Amino acid sequence: MELINSIINDYATVFSNPWFWQFPAATLGISVAAFLFFATPWTILAYIDPKWAQPYKIQQKPFQVKKYFLPNLARITINSSIMFLLIVIAWPLLKHSPIKTGDMPAWYIVVLQLAFFIFLDDFLYYWMHRYMHENKWLLKNVHSVHHRIRNTCALDGNYFNWIEFVLTGSLALVGPMLLGCHLYVLYIWIIIRQLEAADGHAGYDFKWNPMHWLPVYQGPVYHDFHHARYQGNYSGFLPYLDRFWGTYVPEYLKYRQDKKANRNDDHVNQSPKEQVKDGGISSAL
Helix, strand or coil, X not given: CHHHHHHHHHHHCHHHCHHHHHHHHHHHHHHHHHHHHHHHHHHHHHHHCCCCCHHHECCCCCCCHHHHHHHHHHHHHHHHHHHHHHHHHCHHHHXXXXXXXXXXXXXXXXXXXXXXXXXXXXXXXXXXXXXXXXXXHHXXXXXXXXXXXXXXXXXXXXXXXXXHHHHHHHHHHHHHHHHCCEHHHHHHHHXXXXXXXXXXXXXXXXXXXXXXXXXXXCCHHHHHHHHHHCCCCCCCCCCHHHHHHCCCCHHHHHHHHHHHCCCCCHHHHCCHHHHHHHCCCCCCC
């Protein structure tokens, strides 16, 4: 009876509890704001698609910005609202999370924690993403929503069925919960995660993209081949998992080899979908 009364009290006071707004609500708000902040410039560029940028397009065909702009905003709004409702429902558990405030840890602790979050999240995401392709029901009823957009722009990074949106967001919290990190470290991690989501769907492969400075990240081309081929390249941030488990898109490896060798042939300038055809592998799109 005491437990029931405690849960009822948690629900009755959820919106007046400062920790609710500082932790789950603010984390959700920062996540949405960060994604829109990173995605907006890339999306405007894809909408305009100026001639100077077209040679850097990964797929040499029109972007689908106009068709999916409003549906994108609708899904972000609806999915975020569902996530907010779920964190309210889960509040009696979330209020006891190990996330803490107070003094920030030393900078090297922050760096190590963020690295751990990236590796753990990508490992978990790889298997969730791969299973969504291997399970026919999930592929048809959940993950296929994300694959409606074949030539992505940055705003498409959060175009999900609500179930996948909630699962992806929940995976990002596993690392911070395990380590009981500082609230501000959680904020930083969520911003990094949304930067990857926007950049991974940018649709352009610019040499000067600062994300190329990261030693483990291979830029938007990596995930773009996943959209073109429909299978393979399942990781979100660290493609070594596809290398280890043998799930790289073969044409993507060819693309990287040609680019590294700086070959100026037709194959390099083809879109990923065209390269799939040249490779003799039928596209699922």
